[in-house]
Amino acid sequence: xxxxxxxxxSACRAKGKPGVAGIWLDEHQLVKAAAKVKxxxxxxxxxxxxxxxxxxxxxCGIPRSYIPWxxxxxxxxxxxxxxxFTWWTSAENWALNIGGKPMWSLAAFIPVIFECTILFAALxxxxxxxxxxxxxxxxxPVIDPDLTCSKFALFxxxxxxxxxxxxxxxxxxxLGAVExxxxxx
Amino acid sequence: MIKRxxxxxxxxxxxxxxxxxxxxxxxxxxxxYYIGLAVAVVLLMVYVxxxxxxxxxxxxxxxxxxxxxxxxxxxxxxxxxxxxxxxTLISAxxxxxxxxxxTSIARTAEAMTxxxxxxxxxxxxxxxxRPWLGYWLLPYPNQRGPLWVNFRSPLLxxxxxxxxxxxxxxxxxxxxxxxxxATIRDRAKHPVRKLVxxxxxxxxxxxxxxWSHYEIVYMLLAGLSTPLVLSVHSIVSFDFxxxxxxxxxxxxxxxxxxxxxxxxxxxxxxxxxVLLRKLVPVFKDYITLDHMEAxxxxxxxxxxxxxxxxxxxxxxxxxxxxxxxxxIFLNRAFGPYGWAYWIMVVCNxxxxxxxxWKHARRSIPIMFVVSIFVNIGMWFERFVIVxxxxxxxxxxxxxxxxxxTIFDAGAIIGSFGMFFTLFLLYIRTLPPIAIxxxxxVLPVGRDGGHHG
Numbered sequence: 196x197x198x199x200x201x202x203x204x205s206a207c208r209a210k211g212k213p214g215v216a217g218i219w220l221d222e223h224q225l226v227k228a229a230a231k232v233k234x235x236x237x238x239x240x241x242x243x244x245x246x247x248x249x250x251x252x253x254x255c256g257i258p259r260s261y262i263p264w265x266x267x268x269x270x271x272x273x274x275x276x277x278x279x280f281t282w283w284t285s286a287e288n289w290a291l292n293i294g295g296k297p298m299w300s301l302a303a304f305i306p307v308i309f310e311c312t313i314l315f316a317a318l319x320x321x322x323x324x325x326x327x328x329x330x331x332x333x334x335x336p337v338i339d340p341d342l343t344c345s346k347f348a349l350f351x352x353x354x355x356x357x358x359x360x361x362x363x364x365x366x367x368x369x370l371g372a373v374e375x376x377x378x379x380x
Numbered sequence: 381m382i383k384r385x386x387x388x389x390x391x392x393x394x395x396x397x398x399x400x401x402x403x404x405x406x407x408x409x410x411x412x413y414y415i416g417l418a419v420a421v422v423l424l425m426v427y428v429x430x431x432x433x434x435x436x437x438x439x440x441x442x443x444x445x446x447x448x449x450x451x452x453x454x455x456x457x458x459x460x461x462x463x464x465x466x467x468t469l470i471s472a473x474x475x476x477x478x479x480x481x482x483t484s485i486a487r488t489a490e491a492m493t494x495x496x497x498x499x500x501x502x503x504x505x506x507x508x509x510r511p512w513l514g515y516w517l518l519p520y521p522n523q524r525g526p527l528w529v530n531f532r533s534p535l536l537x538x539x540x541x542x543x544x545x546x547x548x549x550x551x552x553x554x555x556x557x558x559x560x561x562a563t564i565r566d567r568a569k570h571p572v573r574k575l576v577x578x579x580x581x582x583x584x585x586x587x588x589x590x591w592s593h594y595e596i597v598y599m600l601l602a603g604l605s606t607p608l609v610l611s612v613h614s615i616v617s618f619d620f621x622x623x624x625x626x627x628x629x630x631x632x633x634x635x636x637x638x639x640x641x642x643x644x645x646x647x648x649x650x651x652x653x654v655l656l657r658k659l660v661p662v663f664k665d666y667i668t669l670d671h672m673e674a675x676x677x678x679x680x681x682x683x684x685x686x687x688x689x690x691x692x693x694x695x696x697x698x699x700x701x702x703x704x705x706x707x708i709f710l711n712r713a714f715g716p717y718g719w720a721y722w723i724m725v726v727c728n729x730x731x732x733x734x735x736x737w738k739h740a741r742r743s744i745p746i747m748f749v750v751s752i753f754v755n756i757g758m759w760f761e762r763f764v765i766v767x768x769x770x771x772x773x774x775x776x777x778x779x780x781x782x783x784x785t786i787f788d789a790g791a792i793i794g795s796f797g798m799f800f801t802l803f804l805l806y807i808r809t810l811p812p813i814a815i816x817x818x819x820x821v822l823p824v825g826r827d828g829g830h831h832g
Contacts, residue, residue: 197570197571197572198571200571200572200574200575201571203575204571204574204575204578209583229588241587241588241589242587242588243585243586243587243588244586244588244591245394245398245559245563245586245815245816245819246559246586246591246816246817246819246820247591247592247594247595247816247820248588248591248820249820251588251591252588252592255588255589257588257589257592259592259596260592260593260595260596260597262593262596262597262600263596263600266600266604280519281531284519284528284529284531285528285530285531285532288526288528289525289526289527289528291530293530293532294532296532300531300532303531303532304531304532306534306537306540306541306611306615306618307531307536307537307540309607309611310537310540310541310544310608310611311540311544313544313548313604313607313608313611314544314547314548316600316604317547317548317551317552317600317601317604317605317608318547318548318551320597320600320601320604321551321555321597321601323593323597324555324593324594324596324597325582327593328589328590328593328594330582330583330584330590331579331582331583332582332583332585333578333583334574334578334583335583335585337566337585340566340567341395341566342566342585342586343559343562343563343565343566343584343585343586344394344395344398344563344566344567345393345394345395345398380585
């Protein structure tokens with residue numbers, strides 16, 4: 196079972212990009228370091244933390260997420276689907292007279308239309324978040340197992356603008372990283 | 381400036397928070413856990429036998445008859461759906477209100493929602509009498525016409541409301557858990573454990589870009605869950621309110637049901653949190669007396685709201701001038717089921733008033749007993765609504781009584797077995813406190829701490 200689990204994971208393991216990673220022990224230092232790394236001209240670098248950090252988006256130059264637009268469009272789609280579906284089934288495809296109520300009883304259909312709106316909006320937001328973040332990944336390379344527990348890191352990939360391993364290493368050291376290593380992420 | 385109380389007690393850092401929360405997943409639990417699980421599984425078996433026998437031999441095993449055609453299954457369905465509402469209130473509504481104290485109880489409250497909805501969902505299926513045709517409730521292209529479902533019926537609205545609620549609650553719960561599952565994955569030593577939690581965590585690595593999208597989606601889900609949860613119990617109340625029956629046909633029903641749902645749900649959250657604190661003493665640093673006190677305040681507040689609804693129902697029964705409505709309410713309080721009505725009133729509106737005293741709000745034994753009474757009272761509220769309205773309607777020829785059978789009792793008591801089995805397996809396999817949400821609130825109330 197244990198061998199099987201290992202071979203299954205290695206068969207479809209996600210590939211990482213080579214680059215340089217620096218590790219910090221304090222989130223406030225990480226935010227300051229990220230801002231300096233951005234000033235140094237890097238664009239594709241990322242910060243890794245066990246929890247969302249206040250101000251890291253600005254420090255890394257990450258724009259506000261566009262997912263709310265996806266939620267809105269799919270919510271609207273769900274609403275229109277609900278309107279169409281209740282109309283088509285109740286008034287068009289097989290219209291049944293139930294208690295003399297109108298075939299097209301919009302007021303009575305609103306609960307179902309509302310639930311369709313919420314369902315489409317919620318599932319599309321989650322689906323979008325998973326796709327945009329490139330998940331699911333099978334056993335992706337991890338810089339340090341403590342990055343989901345107590346440590347914080349910055350990673351500059353080798354294809355970033357103006358990448359030079361020695362320069363990045365020196366920059367991270369100067370910014371107070373407790374550990375700097377060449378790795379994959 | 382008013383000093384804030386610490387949300388996390390003890391001298392914790394990020395590492396110890398992780399270790400505290402996952403230790404129930406990584407070490408064998410105390411003996412009490414196994415005793416609790418054994419009791420829960422035995423009750424689950426009672427549930428399977430009671431409801432299984434009803435499914436096989438028919439609804440005649442239960443107390444439902446003419447004129448009381450809705451019995452245990454509907455009462456207990458409404459009860460469990462209501463329990464679930466507190467979980468969404470804590471995880472979504474308190475999130476939108478930026479109540480940081482919600483972080484340490486949100487995960488378990490959401491789990492309670494998911495399990496309560498799962499338990500609730502079994503009851504209407506059994507109540508249909510032919511559970512093997514349960515899929516007829518869904519509008520799918522079929523060879524009977526296609527004959528579509530009746531979208532004008534509140535019972536069908538329920539199908540949509542409850543299934544949407546179950547789906548969105550499950551997704552909300554799971555998405556909130558993904559970063560914590562990654563934490564467990566990165567701590568795992570055994571390859572199988574690494575594989576399982578690796579799959580569950582979707583390969584989450586906590587990059588700033590993914591947190592940025594993640595936080596937006598979490599907020600969107602909270603924003604979508606809020607109207608959803610209010611709609612669910614409103615729609616459940618339409619099952620009654622849309623009917624023309626005295627005692628059911630009331631415009632106050634949607635807000636009355638939602639307040640009652642939050643009330644009973646918080647009762648259950650307090651019950652569970654007291655048990656969890658007892659089972660895992662280190663959780664007392666995270667689920668502090670301040671948390672329990674805040675929940676007890678909500679219990680008292682929503683208890684007053686249901687008390688207002690009870691009195692307003694009586695007032696409108698008199699003020700509306702309908703003799704049938706007036707009779708039903710007098711019959712409720714002073715008829716053959718008067719005892720159930722007074723159990724409801726005492727448990728829901730009188731007993732929670734003890735929380736006016738700070739000592740009672742912060743006393744674990746008192747709050748535990750009160751939370752049990754709240755749950756008993758809220759089951760009886762649904763009993764009163766369903767049975768007393770049905771058993772005497774417009775014509776005395778239609779009058780009758782409803783008697784509980786052993787299968788009814790088995791279904792009610794057994795459903796707690798299903799709920800607690802799921803709950804006990806959950807606290808052993810998934811992180812019962814949101815690790816990634818507790819860490820950012822660590823500085824709250826500490827020296828040098830600031831608003832994060």
